[in-house]
Amino acid sequence: MRSLFLTFFGLLLTLTTTAQVNVLAEKTEETWAAHFEILKDKGYPVNQILKDSTLPFSKPHEITDFSNTDYYWVRLKAANTSRYPEKYYVFAFPNLHNTLYYFDREKKRWRSRESGFAVADSMRSPGNIPYTFLDRKPETFFLKLRFSDLRGSNSSINIGVAFRKAAPIDLKEEKILRYWTATMAIIAIFFLYNTYIYFLFKDKAYLYYLLILAGAMLYITTYSGFIDVVWNARYFTASLSAPGLYTFSLNIIMMQLAIIMIITGLVQYCRTYLETATLLPKWDRIILNCNRALVSLLTVSTFLTASGIAYTYKYSNYITNLLVVVILFIIFYIGFLSWKKGLKQAKYFLIANSLPMVIVLIITVFFMVNITNRGPEFLPNLAVVLQAITLAVALVARVNVIKDDLKAKEIEAERLKLENDQILLKSQLITVENQYVNAQMVIAQAEKDKLQEELDHNQRELVSTTMYVYQKNEMLAELKKQISGLTSDNKETLKQIKSTIQNNLYMDADWDKFRIHFEKVNPQFFEDLLSKHPNLTQNEIRLSAYFHLNLTVKEIATLLNIDPESVRKAKTRMNKKMNL
Structure with a gap:
């Protein structure tokens, strides 16, 4: 009778416990926890959080006051549906500086691991903390979330916890790394080769092409988030406003610099390639002023945001992307006008810039409407590779056009030289004839005198x-x-x-x-x-x-x-x- 009671009580306890466990779906790559509790930190020791079940954890709620809040604690249970060990990433929002506490069943002790924007780790995506479920047994987790960076924010936030399967993320990370490596290798080859060409010909178009390539390499690196991986302080400031959390890091600063390099390089490449200062002086001034406006906007916005004076990045981002779109359209329109004016290399410029500019426009427009998302992972790689290849082809075509023009000028020069030689020969012949006539006159005079x-x-x-x-x-x-x-x-x-x-x-x-x-x-x-x-x-x-x-x-x-x-x-x- 006693054994039957104990069995019934254990089953009831299991059912009660299971009701609060977040079961991770087998076919879902990401599962957001529906059952967890939160606690505002009041200086509790970690051991007390881990062992004291009487602490007043409560159901999650919207947090609006950040003035006296440094940390929040999260307690939850999760169980994997697979009977085999499976790796996950535990992600908690906000992901500024989070610490995960979990029980190591093999070593019989609690362990911790940190991640987030303010943590220097090897994770490209800040906030993902790796954990491996050994079996189906439910595991208890504690998360310590730092909120001190959000003081002064005038918005609210809801804490969220997600379990992400590691296999798709790791595969994606490997693909990103491979694509980044391949892209950098291709651009580096073009960069080294065209550096040699530049020092050989001293053509400014090649110099601006090199600036575009350098900016492209920096942009791909920052877009992939690799700057944050190697930088100890991953962000300078953070802001909480609709629709989410905004951070401003060295990675973003370097991305701003990359945009300046690419757009400035494109503008100067366009001006040099299409000779706009001579053929289209009005549009030359317009595109120069647009480029100056973009550089000024990015510089001022970066300074204000990084220094903490005002978080202007969110708002300047729309204007920046709009300016980029305007500049790209102007560049393309200038190419069209140059082609209409009969500039031979203009058609190569239009062909070379058509597809890459379409991709760049897609990426730019995407960021204009989705500022908080990273965007399509591989489109920037495709854009910069296509831009590197097509601009290089355009440069080769331009060199061929210049060679043809030089050849035509050489032929014209040879013709003029031949005409000059003929005129000189004729002049010499006339001189000889004059000398002959003078000699004959002298002889005739002598004969006359005789x-x-x-x-x-x-x-x-x-x-x-x-x-x-x-x-x-x-x-x-x-x-x-x-x-x-x-x-x-x-x-x-x-x-x-x-x-x-x-x-x-x-x-x-x-x-x-x-x-x-x-x-x-x-x-x-x-x-x-x-x-x-x-x-x-x-x-x-x-x-x-x-x-x-x-x-x-x-x-x-x-x-x-x-x-x-x-x-x-x-x-x-x-x-x-x-x-x-």
Whole structure:
């Protein structure tokens, strides 16, 4: 009878206990505890919390007063449905600094473990505390939640406890680590290669591309939460307001810096790649001012929040994301305008930025409406990898366009050089021709001088010959006159002398000699004269030659050994023949 009573009492105790146990669903990855009790800490020792069942734990309720509250205690029981050991993560909200106390059945003693934003541990997601259920037996847990960081908050909070299966979380963490490693490796390869290209070409577009890659690596690291893992103080300040708990940590500060690096790099990359300062000065100023506004907003908001002056991150986040969206749309629109203006590399810029910018816009819009969630885990990795690849391809395309332009300019330069060479050759040819002409002119002048000298010589010789003939005939005429006045007995001899003198006065030899010298000085004179006046006699031709030499009538009369009056008459007859 006694054994039956004990069995019934044990069964009743089991049913009563089981009613307060949180049974973890086998097919559910996360189970929020429905049965737990809370207690405001009043400086209780840990041993008293763990062993004193008379402490006034109560059902959970909304907590609104944080002025005199440093800690709250949570007591609950949970049991796994699996008969085999299974690992879980115990998560309690708020997850600033939580300590889990559990009983180690193997070592027969209570143990503790901490987690949360203010705890430096290896957990990427703060607040997850690992625990392994050995069997189906219910386990008792105590949680100490720190609330001192929420002093000054004007909102309320409800404590929550969840049991998360470790396998999916660990698998997810492994995937995140693998994706992060792969992403960082890809970006690092692009970074190192394009660093070499930058130092090779000194092109600013490559420098801004490197800034984008550096910002992308930092953003992926902060987005994955790895900064918090290695930093001892995981947050600077916290704020409790609808719809939840907001913390501001070094991870967020570095994320803000990464956003500045990426957006500034994109803006400067766009300006350099599309030459907006020259082609689109108006839009160049607009995008620069938007970028300055974004940098100023992030800098001021980060300073105010991190210093604790005012928690502005929650509110500035909307404006920041909106500015990012506006800047991305402006960048894309500038690419479209550049393409419309006929810039060759603009189409590569548009193609390269289309898909990555769509993904970035999706992420940005997601954070605008879901500020408390981490968002899609792998989209940022995909976005930065695509951005790295497509921008690199765009740079290669830009280099090819520049090469084509340089090649065209080189061809144009070669053509201009050829034209210049032809002009120079022509100039040299003209110079040579001028030199040849000058030489010919010098030679002609020399020949002219020589001919002039010969002409002068012949002229002098002609004059000399004419004077000689003139003097000879004058002497012969005088001699004839003297002989005519002589009286001699030998009249026959005198007659012969007079006949000889008369013959000498009309010898053709003197005329022939005169004609030779005259033709040297006046070539073609006689031919032209006879061609125009073929009916002239030999004496008239001789008379024309004498008149051409500007000899006087008296001088001609002497040369011809006739009276001057006869010369005048002969000239008159000759002029009539010549119609002068």
